[in-house]
Amino acid sequence: MATETHTEETFSPAERTEALEDILTERGLVDPKVLAGLIRNFEENVGPMNGAKVVAHAWVDPEYRARLLADGRAAAEELGFKGAQGEAIIALENTDTVHNVVVCTLCSCYPWPLLGLPPSWYKDPAYRARAVREPRRVLAEFGLELGEGVEVKVWDSTAEVRYLVLPQRPAGTESLSEEELAALVTRDAMVGIATVPAPGS
Amino acid sequence: MTVEAPAAELQGTLAPPRANGELVFAEPWEGRAFGLALALHAGGAFTWTEFSTTLGARIAAWERDHPPGEAYPYYRCWLEALEGLLDERGIVDREQTVDRAVHHRERPAGHDHTH
Numbered sequence: 001m002a003t004e005t006h007t008e009e010t011f012s013p014a015e016r017t018e019a020l021e022d023i024l025t026e027r028g029l030v031d032p033k034v035l036a037g038l039i040r041n042f043e044e045n046v047g048p049m050n051g052a053k054v055v056a057h058a059w060v061d062p063e064y065r066a067r068l069l070a071d072g073r074a075a076a077e078e079l080g081f082k083g084a085q086g087e088a089i090i091a092l093e094n095t096d097t098v099h100n101v102v103v104c105t106l107c108s109c110y111p112w113p114l115l116g117l118p119p120s121w122y123k124d125p126a127y128r129a130r131a132v133r134e135p136r137r138v139l140a141e142f143g144l145e146l147g148e149g150v151e152v153k154v155w156d157s158t159a160e161v162r163y164l165v166l167p168q169r170p171a172g173t174e175s176l177s178e179e180e181l182a183a184l185v186t187r188d189a190m191v192g193i194a195t196v197p198a199p200g201s
Numbered sequence: 202m203t204v205e206a207p208a209a210e211l212q213g214t215l216a217p218p219r220a221n222g223e224l225v226f227a228e229p230w231e232g233r234a235f236g237l238a239l240a241l242h243a244g245g246a247f248t249w250t251e252f253s254t255t256l257g258a259r260i261a262a263w264e265r266d267h268p269p270g271e272a273y274p275y276y277r278c279w280l281e282a283l284e285g286l287l288d289e290r291g292i293v294d295r296e297q298t299v300d301r302a303v304h305h306r307e308r309p310a311g312h313d314h315t316h
Binding site: 014 | 206226228229230231232233234235236237239240241243244248249250253254257259260261264273275276277280283284287292293297298299301302305
């Protein structure tokens with residue numbers, strides 16, 4: 001074989017990941033079964049439907065709502081949602097006069113147990129920079145026009161603190177069950193770039 | 202760390218993550234690199250804050266300097282953060298990963314070799 005100088009750049013990320021996984025498995029630092037389970041779990045089970053259940057429960061149960069606003073992590077755990085990047089969760093209540101929006105300017109911190117992994121726009125450098133500087137314009141670009149009387153609050157996530165927006169319950173949903181309400185709640189509404197539309201609107 | 206799997210309750214009207222979002226991983230290696238960091242954290246190799254800080258620094262470095270027009274490579278930054286942290290901690294040296302990758306490339310030619 002010809003002598004070549006190999007560096008990390010010589011190899012694709014897929015090759016490097018495979019090499020790393022191989023070494024870590026050999027040394028017993030990673031169990032392949034645990035690894036497969038973690039990945040499958042994030043692909044299949046952890047996602048915005050978890051946060052949607054928390055929101056819907058808060059809409060129908062005022063006591064739960066109060067607990068959620070007091071301690072987001074404990075309230076999420078009550079419904080069985082816990083895990084990495086869920087160490088401290090703060091729920092932010094949207095009202096007629098306050099609209100909350102979440103960003104992570106540093107990287108892409110996100111409340112995984114409740115929302116799964118972040119979408120690409122959340123990780124995008126443009127969103128991360130502009131959400132803080134000109135939130136109203138960013139929201140308008142996402143199709144959310146807020147009235148003059150609504151204050152926009154931007155929350156910058158950190159490795160220690162993650163945020164979940166508690167959107168307002170749409171009008172005309174009095175007769176819906178908790179499950180039906182949960183189905184209305186979108187990921188975008190829980191990050192704060194959208195509101196929850198009334199059914200059929 | 203625990204990552205619970207509340208799978209049984211997630212049927213019916215509650216949409217799976219793919220329906221209410223986008224594909225979680227664009228390529229299989231992204232999922233594996235992601236899972237490796239979680240598994241190592243679960244095993245106590247590093248704290249999550251340490252990993253996040255390394256990832257943030259890696260992303261900032263990409264933002265400062267990258268080829269014009271290159272799409273934001275989030276999971277490549279993730280992998281580089283993981284490689285960097287493991288190297289720094291003396292858990293897996295960069296050279297070892299490169300050696301293993303070299304070995305993997307040679308596999309197809311080497312594997313049925315008889316002498």
